[in-house]
Amino acid sequence: MTDFSIIRRSLTSRLFSTASTVLTVAVAVALMLVLLSMRDAGRRSLERGSGNMHLLVSADTSPLTSVLNAVFYARAPARALPLTRATELGKNPMVEWALPVAQGDNYKGYPTLAVPREFFGRFEPVAGQPFKLAAGKFPADDFDIVLGAAAARGSGLAIGDKVVVTHGTGSEGGHEHDEHPYVVSAVLAPTGTAHDRAVFISLVSTWIMHADDFRKKRGDPEEPTAANLRESEKLITGIYVRGKGRAGSDTPATLPQLFSELRSDPTLTVASPSQQIDQLFKIIGNIDKLFIAIAGVVLLSSAVTIMLVMHNTMELRKRQIAVLRVLGASRGRVFSLVLTESAILGLLGAGLGVALAAGGAVATAAAVRGQLGLVIEPRIEVLWAVVLVGASVGLACLAGLLPAVRAYRTNVLASLRPAA
Known part of the structure; x- marks a missing residue:
């Protein structure tokens, strides 16, 4: 044996x-x-998700909260900013770009991120790796919708499908914006970040949807369009900011100065995503x-x-x-x-x-x-x-x-x- x-x-x-x-x-x-x-x-x-932005500007209660909300979709920010804050920031000589974003809706539990048209060309979810398409094409219409890889897989949506988003960030409890359906125009390739589970819509479309709700509550008969939106209806929840620096350098020398300048405004919360992740x-x-x-x-x-x-x-x-x-x-x-x-x-x-x-x-x-x-x-x-x-x-x-x-x-x- x-x-x-x-x-x-x-x-x-x-x-x-x-x-x-x-x-x-x-x-x-x-x-x-x-x-x-x-x-x-x-x-x-966490380190990958902030991509090539240097700063995040919002009206959230703390820098860490703003990063978790605006970059990792923990929940929708409770406070909004007027679009003019992003426009003014974009004119700052120390800023390469300032991309306004808005949150507050979802599709079957997948959070929406309302972005401007240039978002996909400027913001990189992973530094040095821009968004890539797995199918379809980037939006040509205000009510075109782009799905992150995980959102597309989990929702079962395909190019050409119609989508109605729901108010709020949970999968239940909000009312549907069924008066303003979207059409899926693209599906993004996986990035390995929280952006994979996002549903990207246009800023103009989210302004129109919410302006329609507000006007109906006030008894305003005018139907909102991209042309008649009022400045008070153009609200955002955050601004992705990249500082202007030399070619080949990822950290502009003027970034500390820009950070201090923005923090001097008590109505703004300014966060460095990398610092907040370390924190x-x-x-x-x-x-x-x-x-x-x-x-x-x-x-x-x-x-x-x-x-x-x-x-x-x-x-x-x-x-x-x-x-x-x-x-x-x-x-x-x-x-x-x-x-x-x-x-x-x-x-x-x-x-x-x-x-x-x-x-x-x-x-x-x-x-x-x-x-x-x-x-x-x-x-x-x-x-x-x-x-x-x-x-x-x-x-x-x-x-x-x-x-x-x-x-x-x-x-x-x-x-x-x-x-x-």
Whole structure:
């Protein structure tokens, strides 16, 4: 009988104990792996989403809130700005472009972002990587609509389909703007950012829709059109700003001056997306470390579980070990059999943990996407997986040392003596 056969029979003879031990290790490995992998993936997603803008101007309550709302679609900003603020900002000699945007509607839970025509030609969702079309063409009409890759996939819409957006940012509760249907003109290629789940409409169209609501409430009989929109009806919720700099340089020398100038206006909230992302990770850093520490404790506890299970079974296996010794097995072989069995428990648990982590990463990414609008690639980092599998096997071997020593010291004569 080979050593592997002996170990296999030992594990299957106490199947419930083996399965529960493996599951304990798997949960610990999966928890640790999901936390580590999703932390890194989340940071990458946040860093990508702001693209080639340098500053974000809004009337939100804080810079961090404005970035989460306007760039990652957490929710619609509560306060609006007049279009004139963007127009004036665009004339600033330190500004290359100032793109006004507006939020506040959705299509089946996918947030809309109202943008000017030049948005797709100037803003890059990932710096150096402009929007690319997967199908159709960029809007030619005010009521053409462009779908992000995730929005197109999730909604099932295709080029030429008619779309009616709903007021508000939730999938339920708002009224439909059915008097002003859109037509899908394009679907964007995936960018790996929160913009993949956005539905892009024109600023003019959103002004017309909401002006129609306001005028009807006031009893104004004039139907709004692009030509008769009033300045008070041209509202925006944010301005994407890129500073003017030298060719080939991504950070203009005048950016600090522009930032200070804009912040001097108390009615504006000015945010640097990159700084706010760093601030966000500083805020959650301690919590992040706490969760990882908890996962580490769970991993250690799984090693203790292996030790207890192996140790408690030694009393029942004394006779088996004694028989092996009589058949010629050396003390060293018995020691290695117990240690190998412990390592296999760790390996099986780690393997199952990696599989559970893959499913957990997908579920976590979906939850983050639904709650915060962050598009995170649900993938498991190979390096972390290899490290954790190795750590699990190492801890399992350490846990098996005490039972292995006990097996090594088993008294053959005493163990074979018939019970009184």
